[in-house]
Amino acid sequence: MPRQDTSGRAYDLVLYGATGFTGALTAAYLASHVPEGCRWALAGRSTAKLERLRDRLAQSDPSCAELPLLRADSGDPGSLRELAAGTRVLVTTVGPYLVHGEPLVAACAAAGTDYVDLCGEAEFIDRMYVRHEATARSSGARLVHASGFDSVPYDLGVRYTVGLLPEGVPIRVDGFVRTNAGFSGGTLSSALTAASRPVAMARAARERQRVEPRPVGRTVRAPFGPPVRSGETRTWGVPLPTLDPQIVARSAAALDRYGPDFRYRHYAGVRRLPIAVGGALGAGAVCALAQVPSARRWLSGRLEPGDGPSPERRARSWFKVRFVASGGGTRLITEVSGGDPGYDETAKMLAESALSLAFDDLPETAGQVTTAVAMGDALTARLQEAGIRFGVVQE
Numbered sequence: 001m002p003r004q005d006t007s008g009r010a011y012d013l014v015l016y017g018a019t020g021f022t023g024a025l026t027a028a029y030l031a032s033h034v035p036e037g038c039r040w041a042l043a044g045r046s047t048a049k050l051e052r053l054r055d056r057l058a059q060s061d062p063s064c065a066e067l068p069l070l071r072a073d074s075g076d077p078g079s080l081r082e083l084a085a086g087t088r089v090l091v092t093t094v095g096p097y098l099v100h101g102e103p104l105v106a107a108c109a110a111a112g113t114d115y116v117d118l119c120g121e122a123e124f125i126d127r128m129y130v131r132h133e134a135t136a137r138s139s140g141a142r143l144v145h146a147s148g149f150d151s152v153p154y155d156l157g158v159r160y161t162v163g164l165l166p167e168g169v170p171i172r173v174d175g176f177v178r179t180n181a182g183f184s185g186g187t188l189s190s191a192l193t194a195a196s197r198p199v200a201m202a203r204a205a206r207e208r209q210r211v212e213p214r215p216v217g218r219t220v221r222a223p224f225g226p227p228v229r230s231g232e233t234r235t236w237g238v239p240l241p242t243l244d245p246q247i248v249a250r251s252a253a254a255l256d257r258y259g260p261d262f263r264y265r266h267y268a269g270v271r272r273l274p275i276a277v278g279g280a281l282g283a284g285a286v287c288a289l290a291q292v293p294s295a296r297r298w299l300s301g302r303l304e305p306g307d308g309p310s311p312e313r314r315a316r317s318w319f320k321v322r323f324v325a326s327g328g329g330t331r332l333i334t335e336v337s338g339g340d341p342g343y344d345e346t347a348k349m350l351a352e353s354a355l356s357l358a359f360d361d362l363p364e365t366a367g368q369v370t371t372a373v374a375m376g377d378a379l380t381a382r383l384q385e386a387g388i389r390f391g392v393v394q395e
Contacts, residue, residue, distance in 0.1 A: 004112020237267030
């Protein structure tokens with residue numbers, strides 16, 4: 001398939017799922033940060049909801065009153081193909097991605113349209129690699145998953161850290177994340193969907209491993225190990241069974257700068273051991289309940305999709321990720337930190353990822369790629385300008 005020329009399309013950027021909780025936050029961020037002359041639009045199932053969102057945006061920025069509205073539905077693949085064919089970059093917040101996501105990935109891969117989501121569902125991302133990576137590589141589309149709190153702080157944080165270490169040496173990085181944030185109904189629904197499918201998730205990972213090339217002459221690992229005590233961060237590290245270490249490992253596999261032998265471990269950092277034990281037990285109980293359909297429906301009903309933390313709660317929220325790293329005789333600690341991770345900062349990360357793909361001078365990549373591989377330093381600089389902090393804590 002020849003590489004698609006997207007320069008003549010109607011839009012630079014389209015946000016699909018704009019009326020959901022995170023989608024509306026992303027729309028508000030874009031409304032105040034798109035560059036002059038950016039041709040962008042809002043898309044979703046309900047024109048009435050899109051009109052109400054546009055009216056709210058126009059109260060802050062009157063230019064948004066004329067923002068184009070595009071109707072599209074994940075249950076109508078034709079509408080998604082039309083959506084993808086009309087824009088250079090398509091951003092989606094419509095999850096759970098396992099349920100709603102594939103038709104849009106397929107449409108963008110075929111049309112040569114850059115695709116960005118905030119998916120944290122490992123099974124979905126693995127299945128999209130197996131089914132659509134080759135098409136996207138041929139068309140020139142960049143499929144960038146996990147462009148929110150999953151997994152931008154870790155992916156770009158490790159890339160930033162590796163850049164401060166000597167080249168051509170074995171590198172070890174441990175990440176410890178701390179936050180006080182709440183979550184939304186959409187996030188809960190996605191998490192329960194993923195937790196209810198351990199066998200399918202393992203099968204998708206094996207299918208990807210069979211077809212995905214491995215780095216030649218280099219070793220990349222992201223092991224899931226026991227809890228650890230970190231003297232550098234003064235926390236207990238509880239291993240996190242999230243997508244984030246997989247994303248970091250894929251960036252390391254793609255980029256020689258991570259060295260000949262790279263290892264990353266990913267933890268929740270907690271101050272007291274009883275809290276660490278209680279958190280692990282609680283997470284295990286939720287995963288167990290997610291296997292039972294009636295219990296899963298009950299848990300999902302605690303927060304409806306579209307519901308989320310209030311502005312006041314988000315204003316009090318924060319996150320910090322510390323990376324303890326070593327390589328070539330150098331040891332250092334770096335930190336990525338910011339405000340409310342799940343929503344305000346996720347909307348910022350997602351929007352800036354899309355703007356970076358649309359307007360920055362980036363390396364030539366195609367297919368399913370990570371934020372560190374596709375946008376790297378350009379996205380890090382954007383996020384720093386937007387208030388997310390990257391820095392060295394200790395050398």
